[in-house]
Amino acid sequence: MGAESDVSYLTTDKVAVMGAAGAVGSNLVQALISTGTANTVAMYDPYGPGLEGAAEEIYHCAFPDAQVTWTTDAGEALDGAAYVLSSGGAPRREGMTREDLLRGNAEIAAQLGQDISQHAPDAKLVVIVFNPADVTGLVTLVHSGLPPQRVTTLAALDSTRLQTRLAQHFGVAQHRIVGCRTYGGHGQEMALYKGAIQIDGVPLNDIVNAGSQANGVGLDADGWQEIREHVLGGGARVIKLRGRSSFQSPAHLTAMMVRAACGGEPFEWPCGAFVTGEPYTNVMMAMPTTLGPGGVAWRLPEGDADERAELDAAYVHLQHLRDETIGMGLIPSVADWGSVNRHLAG
Amino acid sequence: MGAESDVSYLTTDKVAVMGAAGAVGSNLVQALISTGTANTVAMYDPYGPGLEGAAEEIYHCAFPDAQVTWTTDAGEALDGAAYVLSSGGAPRREGMTREDLLRGNAEIAAQLGQDISQHAPDAKLVVIVFNPADVTGLVTLVHSGLPPQRVTTLAALDSTRLQTRLAQHFGVAQHRIVGCRTYGGHGQEMALYKGAIQIDGVPLNDIVNAGSQANGVGLDADGWQEIREHVLGGGARVIKLRGRSSFQSPAHLTAMMVRAACGGEPFEWPCGAFVTGEPYTNVMMAMPTTLGPGGVAWRLPEGDADERAELDAAYVHLQHLRDETIGMGLIPSVADWGSVNRHLAG
Numbered sequence: 001m002g003a004e005s006d007v008s009y010l011t012t013d014k015v016a017v018m019g020a021a022g023a024v025g026s027n028l029v030q031a032l033i034s035t036g037t038a039n040t041v042a043m044y045d046p047y048g049p050g051l052e053g054a055a056e057e058i059y060h061c062a063f064p065d066a067q068v069t070w071t072t073d074a075g076e077a078l079d080g081a082a083y084v085l086s087s088g089g090a091p092r093r094e095g096m097t098r099e100d101l102l103r104g105n106a107e108i109a110a111q112l113g114q115d116i117s118q119h120a121p122d123a124k125l126v127v128i129v130f131n132p133a134d135v136t137g138l139v140t141l142v143h144s145g146l147p148p149q150r151v152t153t154l155a156a157l158d159s160t161r162l163q164t165r166l167a168q169h170f171g172v173a174q175h176r177i178v179g180c181r182t183y184g185g186h187g188q189e190m191a192l193y194k195g196a197i198q199i200d201g202v203p204l205n206d207i208v209n210a211g212s213q214a215n216g217v218g219l220d221a222d223g224w225q226e227i228r229e230h231v232l233g234g235g236a237r238v239i240k241l242r243g244r245s246s247f248q249s250p251a252h253l254t255a256m257m258v259r260a261a262c263g264g265e266p267f268e269w270p271c272g273a274f275v276t277g278e279p280y281t282n283v284m285m286a287m288p289t290t291l292g293p294g295g296v297a298w299r300l301p302e303g304d305a306d307e308r309a310e311l312d313a314a315y316v317h318l319q320h321l322r323d324e325t326i327g328m329g330l331i332p333s334v335a336d337w338g339s340v341n342r343h344l345a346g
Numbered sequence: 347m348g349a350e351s352d353v354s355y356l357t358t359d360k361v362a363v364m365g366a367a368g369a370v371g372s373n374l375v376q377a378l379i380s381t382g383t384a385n386t387v388a389m390y391d392p393y394g395p396g397l398e399g400a401a402e403e404i405y406h407c408a409f410p411d412a413q414v415t416w417t418t419d420a421g422e423a424l425d426g427a428a429y430v431l432s433s434g435g436a437p438r439r440e441g442m443t444r445e446d447l448l449r450g451n452a453e454i455a456a457q458l459g460q461d462i463s464q465h466a467p468d469a470k471l472v473v474i475v476f477n478p479a480d481v482t483g484l485v486t487l488v489h490s491g492l493p494p495q496r497v498t499t500l501a502a503l504d505s506t507r508l509q510t511r512l513a514q515h516f517g518v519a520q521h522r523i524v525g526c527r528t529y530g531g532h533g534q535e536m537a538l539y540k541g542a543i544q545i546d547g548v549p550l551n552d553i554v555n556a557g558s559q560a561n562g563v564g565l566d567a568d569g570w571q572e573i574r575e576h577v578l579g580g581g582a583r584v585i586k587l588r589g590r591s592s593f594q595s596p597a598h599l600t601a602m603m604v605r606a607a608c609g610g611e612p613f614e615w616p617c618g619a620f621v622t623g624e625p626y627t628n629v630m631m632a633m634p635t636t637l638g639p640g641g642v643a644w645r646l647p648e649g650d651a652d653e654r655a656e657l658d659a660a661y662v663h664l665q666h667l668r669d670e671t672i673g674m675g676l677i678p679s680v681a682d683w684g685s686v687n688r689h690l691a692g
Contacts (some may be wrong), residue, residue, distance in 0.1 A: 023376075027373070028531050030594050034381050053588030059510035060503055060580070062615070065521050086545075157406055164405035235407070242399030248376050249406035269408070320551035 009039040009065070012264040016042045016120070017114065019088025021050035023247035024129060025128035025252075026057070028085060031255035033063045038258065044077030045088065046260050053290040068132070074112075078119035083258055086112055086140075087250065089130025101131050102321065106330045110138035113143025125295055126151045127254055128272070134185055135321045137272045138284040142331045147343045149295035153272025155286035156253045159181040160269065161234035165227050166199060170217045176200045178248075180196065183270055183286045183301050184314025187232060190286075191310035192305045227326045260291040267291045273298035282334050283318040350370050351593040355385040356469050357410070360481075362388045362427035362466070364420065364458065365434025367396035369593035370600075372403070372476060374431060377601035379409045384604060388589025389644075390423030391418040391434070414417075420458075421669050425467035429604055432458055433596065435476025448667065450674045455482035471607045472497045474618070481667045482529055483618045484630040488677045493689045495641030499618025501632035502599045503592070504528040504536050506582035506615065512545060516563045518606050522546045529616055529632045530660025533578060535580050537656035539649045602659055606637040613637045619644035629664040 015032060019025040020043035032038045043058075047049040055070035071077050078084060085170035089105040109128065117125060123146060128137040137153035148294030159180045167174040199214035206212040206226045219227070227283060230237075238246045255268070260267035271289040273296050275281060287298040301311070325331055331340075338345025359380060361472060362689060365371040366389035378384045389404075391397040401416035417423050420648050424430060435451040453472065469492060474483040505526045511522040525542030543550035545560035552558040554570045565573070576583075584592045599615070606613035617635040621627060633644040647657070663682035671677055677686075684691025 025374075026594065030373075030377075031380060032596065034377060034551075034598060047585045050589070052586050053586075054594075055596040056510065056584055056587065057592055059513070059520060060482045060506045060584075060592065061598040062502075062506040062509060062520065063521075067519060156408075160406045160408040163408055164402065167405070173411075173413060174405060174408065202375065234402075238399050238402055238406075240399075243396070246401075246403055246406065248372065248403040252376060252380060252407040 001319060002185040003229040008036065009033075010037050010259060010264050012040055012122070013038070013081055013082035015085065015258065016044060016077045017129070018044045018074065018084065021045035021047045021054050022087055024087035024251050025076050026054040026128060026288070027247055028087065028254055029054070029058055029068070029252035030061065031251050033058070033066050033068070034061070035057065035255055035259070035261065037255055037264065038083070039063070039065050040067045041069075041079040041082035042081065043068065044072070044074050045070075045247050046072055047344065048072045058290065072113050078115050081120040082122070082124045083261070084112075084116055084120055084311045085129065085254055086127070087129040087254075089136065093324050101188065101230060101284050102135060103328055103330075105132070105136050106129055106139050106325050106328065109139035113140040116140070116144040116146065118189060121145060123150060124293070125239060125258070125291075126290055127257055128152070129154045129254055132186070132321060134284050134286070134318050135325055138274065139325060139331050141274055141284065142341055143335055143343065145151075145341045145343070147295070148227065148274035148276075149297065151274065151284075152257070152289070152291070152296040154250055154254050154288075155186070155272045156258070157249060158186055158234065158271035158286075160249065160253070162192070162227070162231045165230050165234075166197070166204075169219065169223070170199050170215050172200050172215045181270055181288070181301070182231075184311045184315055185290070187235070187283065188230070189293060189317045190313045191307060192228060192231075193301050193307045195303055195307070236247060249284070258292055260297070261293065263293055271296050279298045280315045282337075283315065283322055284320055296320060351641070353434055354382065355379075355381050356605060356610050357601065358386055359384070359428035359470070360388060360391060361604065362387045363421045363433065364390045364423065364432035365476070367391035367393045367400050367418065367590055369434035369561070369590065370486035372400040373593055373597035374419065374433065374600055375400070375414070376407065377597050378604060379404070379414070380407070381601055381605070381621050383601055383608065383610065384429070385409070385411050386413045387415075387429065388423040389414065390418070391416075394418045394463050412447060420461050420637045421465045421576065424461050427466040428456075428468070429607070430462055430466055430472040431468050431475065431600055432473070432476040433600075434458070435482065440509040448481060448670065451476055451478070451672060452485050452671050453676065456489050456676050458613050459486040461638070462486070462490040462492065463497055467491060469602070470639070471637075473500060473603055474498070475500045475600055477666060478532070479618060480630050480632070480664050481671055484678050485671060487630065488683055488687055488690065489643050491687045491689070493641070494620035494622075495643065496625055497630075497637070497643040498603070498637070499619065499630060499632075500596055500600050500603070501532070501618045502615035503595060504577060504580070504632075506595065506599070508538070508573070508577045508600075509574050511580075512550075513571045515565065515569070516545050516561050518546050519563050527616055529613055529634070530657045531544055531631065533581070535660040536578070536672060537649075537653060537660050538577075539647050539655070541649055542653065563605045579624070598691055603637055603667060605632055607639065607641070609639055611674060626661045628683075629668055631660065632662055652676045
């Protein structure tokens, strides 16, 4: 049986999963262990009975060599954690925008950052999964005291939803759609970079702009706009179909981010990164990134003028959300970040 | 990114997951693919919107080289399937026993068996996950026309719950508890074979009967009885704690059964097997089993007189459930099984 076999995990470092009684968190624990990514997992949630029930389910899986604990004490879960993964915000309900969640979840993020600062100051990677992730990730970073490359967000879902929709439109297997990438914010503020997209080897731009076909199917500008709208509504659509917000895909993709950070297979989807310099500075946004043992490294994406304009607009929006959060008193003014997190000084 | 990497799966044969909109089924699809077990999955559920939502979540995971379809047509899902995994019964609610579900789920099982007979007559393995699994598995087998070694049930959960509870009692890592096995029925009808159980290398029988200790902890007969009761109530306890019946552990363990059937790591927990001969015949029950490409092979367990008495009692109970199902007209009398499934003749 599993419990008696030889198995190996990419890391035996402690992984703290915050919000582990929830749908994303409990799935994430299962995903981390079952994919052989991590075996040492501390499950935290303020809701004790649900947490114990979720932990029991993990125990009943009888994962070989797993070391899984659960606690309603965030500090205990975080103590010495190398990886901190948090889906522990309030979930988005049907009709809510990510921004509706801003204040409540930014408060949770601020507390998480402070807890990380106190209990997990050597964390190798923090992944924030709860919305609006660009802001909650930033707030966590500021308060955590960690170097910016150690804090990221789940930012892949818009891209995988785009890949999904293109596969459906062209009737080709999903893995034959490559290069789908959205950057900047999420939802209405995503910047859709389509220059690298190929369908069965045919550049999407050739299809939309020059009438080429893939698998005998074309796509005109209106059709492309419809696909774009479909992707923008991807999260809301899952809620409508399923009666609950996405949980399997965020959990799985977060586990894959941890794999990459542990030196496993590369994670080539966009991740959230704290950007500084020109033209974007002092926000967290989805960018072309590389995840590895050193954390998250970002670079500017290559796109055309329209795509850059979308990214610029996303940046303006993210600055606005950041400043709103500053106005709420949840993080200091940018000039004062260094007083909370020395890695963000000047 | 995942979609562009080289990956391999244990099987590329078609796997039909019935009840794929449900909590067990949707988790099972994710588990099959994310563990590299299977990449070709047909998701079936009568509830279309929930199914589409569950399928979208799987697509949004962007599993490399996955071929996942969804349909509300059971025949389409089963057509040519090599593996058929069904959690598609009505779930057990708080306060319900497995037996309360008998009629409704046995009807579903009869239809599934007929559908398999028509659409997947060459199935390599059918795993029935919905309760009461000993009966639904038997009903499916009779109607499927498959050889008995090709139909099994998830029967591991009582054993993994026992392992969990012993780990908690003795304060040792779960994988240091080996040999936990329950056979026969489930819940009140499980036969708990404890002769092979060791805690950190110490036989449980030495602890309970001779006052030995493991990790400095003992266990007397009353304490052992409490653990046994705890295991018997394991499923109800998850429902109470979590507000829903177990779904992660049944899904994960079912995926591990498929792995073993595909030639992957052995699955050494008990599985349901159709038994014939002496002393047990013409029921499906949890037994010591080996799963492999040839299906499920069973043998009689070795136990003491008390354990054999428990297994005898489970057998009597399972005969009763079988006969109740016959009385409902959902399967023919035992003597007539051969007219429906030639592999069960005489």
